[in-house]
Amino acid sequence: MDWLDDVKWDRDGLVPAIAQERGSNDVLMVAWMNRAALEATAARGEAVYWSRSRQRLWRKGEESGHVQKVHEIRMDCDSDVVLLKVTQLGHQPGIACHTGRHSCFYRRLDDRGWQAVEPVLKDPERIYK
Amino acid sequence: MDWLDDVKWDRDGLVPAIAQERGSNDVLMVAWMNRAALEATAARGEAVYWSRSRQRLWRKGEESGHVQKVHEIRMDCDSDVVLLKVTQLGHQPGIACHTGRHSCFYRRLDDRGWQAVEPVLKDPERIYK
Numbered sequence: 001m002d003w004l005d006d007v008k009w010d011r012d013g014l015v016p017a018i019a020q021e022r023g024s025n026d027v028l029m030v031a032w033m034n035r036a037a038l039e040a041t042a043a044r045g046e047a048v049y050w051s052r053s054r055q056r057l058w059r060k061g062e063e064s065g066h067v068q069k070v071h072e073i074r075m076d077c078d079s080d081v082v083l084l085k086v087t088q089l090g091h092q093p094g095i096a097c098h099t100g101r102h103s104c105f106y107r108r109l110d111d112r113g114w115q116a117v118e119p120v121l122k123d124p125e126r127i128y129k
Numbered sequence: 130m131d132w133l134d135d136v137k138w139d140r141d142g143l144v145p146a147i148a149q150e151r152g153s154n155d156v157l158m159v160a161w162m163n164r165a166a167l168e169a170t171a172a173r174g175e176a177v178y179w180s181r182s183r184q185r186l187w188r189k190g191e192e193s194g195h196v197q198k199v200h201e202i203r204m205d206c207d208s209d210v211v212l213l214k215v216t217q218l219g220h221q222p223g224i225a226c227h228t229g230r231h232s233c234f235y236r237r238l239d240d241r242g243w244q245a246v247e248p249v250l251k252d253p254e255r256i257y258k
Contacts, residue, residue, distance in 0.1 A: 025154030
């Protein structure tokens with residue numbers, strides 16, 4: 001798999017991967033991939049990340065059902081960040097965040113600090129039963 | 130600056146920062162920020178990154194003129210990735226990439242590997258004189 005050798009993995013063997021929603025172009029989340037995760041993502045056409053907290057491959061949606069169908073895989077000019085164009089499945093509108101929100105980037109900086117500005121679409125207790 | 134303490138800086142004191150174009154929602158680039166870079170970005174309203182290769186603060190556009198005006202700063206649920214909503218100044222359409230392209234994510238994976246699929250808008254030799 002020559003294309004996997006083109007990626008500049010960091011000292012932990014990882015790269016950040018951005019999931020961007022096809023259509024809206026919303027940035028849904030950023031997670032990490034190792035070589036096996038990126039290879040599996042390309043092979044399956046669904047996002048597979050490396051969970052740094054659990055130290056194992058993590059098929060996005062394996063617990064929540066919030067699978068990400070992958071339409072495109074892109075890489076940046078430094079070859080150290082990956083961008084996935086995805087459709088966020090399992091809920092309408094799509095929920096990528098474990099807090100039950102559309103996007104993980106739901107906090108915005110203002111004069112008082114970081115403020116949550118996006119609604120919870122589904123109670124996390126109902127996502128992770 | 131309490132809000133800077135809310136960021137989970139990595140072991141190098143950095144977080145990845147995504148620059149996303151306001152309007153199109155295109156992901157333009159990913160760079161890194163330390164505490165001083167994020168503080169300067171918020172204070173100036175223009176993107177300031179930490180250059181890992183040069184080990185110094187890097188005002189985006191300081192050489193190229195391709196300054197990023199920052200409209201919003203967001204943070205993800207894990208507090209370890211920052212997202213900037215920006216207007217990419219200095220050229221129309223905006224050029225964020227040092228290769229002279231709109232976005233750094235100009236390579237797409239296909240059966241032959243990573244393929245450049247976005248045009249060069251300006252010769253890099255004319256950007257970095």
